[in-house]
Amino acid sequence: MARIRLSEILVGAFMALGFVALFFLAMRVSNLSTATTGEGYTLKAHFDNIGSLRVRAPVSMAGVRLGRVEAIEFDQATYQAVVTLRIAERYDQIPSDTFANIFTAGLLGEQYIGLDPGGSPDMLTDGDRIEFTQSALVLEQMIGQFLLSKAEDGGE
Amino acid sequence: MLDPLASLGRAGLSVLASLGRAHLLLANILAGLPSLLIRPRLLLAQLYGIGVLSLLIIVVSGLFVGMVLSLQGHYVLSQFGAAESLGVMVAASLVRELGPVVTALLFAGRAGSALTAEIGLMKATEQLSGLEMMAVDPIKRVLTPRFFGGLISMPLLAAMFSAVGVLGGWFVGVGLLGVDDGAFWGQMQNKIDFEEDVINGVIKSLVFGLVVTWIALYEGYDATPTSAGVSRATTRTVVQSALAVLGVDFILTALMFGG
Known part of the structure; x- marks a missing residue:
């Protein structure tokens, strides 16, 4: 049971890291934070x-x-x-x-x-x-x- | 006299038959999605094996690729007095090309080969037939979770590769080579478009994830059930995934940025 719990935690951390990376690419690397389209x-x-x-x-x-x-x-x-x-x-x-x-x-x-x-x-x-x-x-x-x-x- | 002609025909037909089997397998894998949604725990184990265990090689490679890009880019750009554009160069090459492509190549070597060997061995040791005997569909039970595990892991890994690469490029460019910190980020944000660059990169990595996982699963499932057969199938997975990724990358790049 502890093994399954550990792998759950690691998978959760993996997915969270992936989304953090995407967020970083969106906000820090690309112009999403400074985009003015539509406004x-x-x-x-x-x-x-x-x-x-x-x-x-x-x-x-x-x-x-x-x-x-x-x-x-x-x-x-x-x-x-x-x-x-x-x-x-x-x-x-x-x-x-x-x-x-x-x-x-x-x-x-x-x-x-x-x-x-x-x-x-x-x-x-x-x-x-x-x-x-x-x-x-x-x-x-x-x-x-x-x-x-x-x-x-x-x-x- | 007609023997060469016959062997050419046989080779052509076997390629077509293999393509047909690959597509049938993909259709069967996708048909297993509803039963996977009922038992998401199967997916969890695959996300761990395919995604989490690939994390280290992806992050370390991303860091070094970003640092090398920064060194080489600085050498060329400083000759034109445009060293401030280093951030744009590093980020654009990582987000558009190197992130998805290098991640897919590493992914094929790290996760694809493991998938093929695992399924090939399951076939060789008749575990797949055993599942079938118990009225469990081996495609739905074994292949579908692995397929979606690869499909989900690949974009996340590629995003991490790009993000770590940009940080590595920043470390070398700003930290060691003395490029201005504000110009590095400012020009990057000015030139890198979220939809045009980042989203297209994510689409690329999704497609590569599909291609690599599909090839790996098909080669494993179609392997000759002997030790030599599994070994050949594993080699084929890595070679064909690499070729397919590079070929598909050219087509996607032409469609996304060529026009």
């Missing part, structure tokens, strides 16, 4: 070029993450990218003339959306559109412009 409100922004921005990229203001990119669609009427941003509930004081930029984290890092606050007294609410946007910097275009300006300098 907060959404904003839309139209960009001429989003570069390599991906769904789930961070949206930040002053370097602090306020939310994530929820969806990226293409508008066939204006040939622009429509980016849906999901912002956490508690950050509800974003002025309506806020400027949305696409930045790159580091030289080769991923792209994210940086918000620059405007001065308007009106705040953005669920479903609103951010009017002022700045496209992603595409490295090839920059190099092309640089070469072009160099060539013009050389011609004089």
Whole structure:
């Protein structure tokens, strides 16, 4: 009887350890504890070029993450990218003339959306559109412009 | 003259017949689930034999795999000035691939071979026929608890492997190599998605648990009832489980992360 009791205890400990490991993977390793999906409100922004921005990229203001990119669609009427941003509930004081930029984290890092606050007294609410946007910097275009300006300098 | 052709045909037919027997066995094992639910104590003994006794090898391997990953990853990443991404690299490789796959390979060697040898010997010593004589279905009584024991143990073992591996990687990366503690965890949490990475890893380990346990039980049940036959069946279990796990892993990875 004592042997069965011991194996019961050990199996119980084994299963508990397994679930603790899963919980650790969920809360400490993955983003489950910081996920904002389904909460907060959404904003839309139209960009001429989003570069390599991906769904789930961070949206930040002053370097602090306020939310994530929820969806990226293409508008066939204006040939622009429509980016849906999901912002956490508690950050509800974003002025309506806020400027949305696409930045790159580091030289080769991923792209994210940086918000620059405007001065308007009106705040953005669920479903609103951010009017002022700045496209992603595409490295090839920059190099092309640089070469072009160099060539013009050389011609004089 | 037609002999080579005939032997090729015989080989093909025997492979098909063996596949058919394996699937029939699986169906019979699954049909034993209701009677297992009535007597859960049978499952307990198997969880102990398959899960608890595999714990040590899984945890120790996980620790060392995580530590080696961290050392090697740091060497490459620091050349690009991206040593802060070490946490992401260690966690992603463990949760997505190494956790389920290495656990399944160790599981096949530790638990799969034991299952095959046990059932093969039961068959060789006519214990299975003895059960049948007493009107006890040997598949329901012997195989079904072992199958579900393996199916339940494998995801838990893989989760422990990954978790211990991340801790080992943290110990080497932050403790020995001087990566920033906050960056290690912060970047990891930023990049590792719960559904995309962790849940897919759990699904993988469930499938591997099914594949390895199924092969082990089938090889034992189908073994030639002699000492040489049981020995061959045990070898086949380890070889075929390893090949099946790696093959299935490619398919699952292509389905989950390829698109």
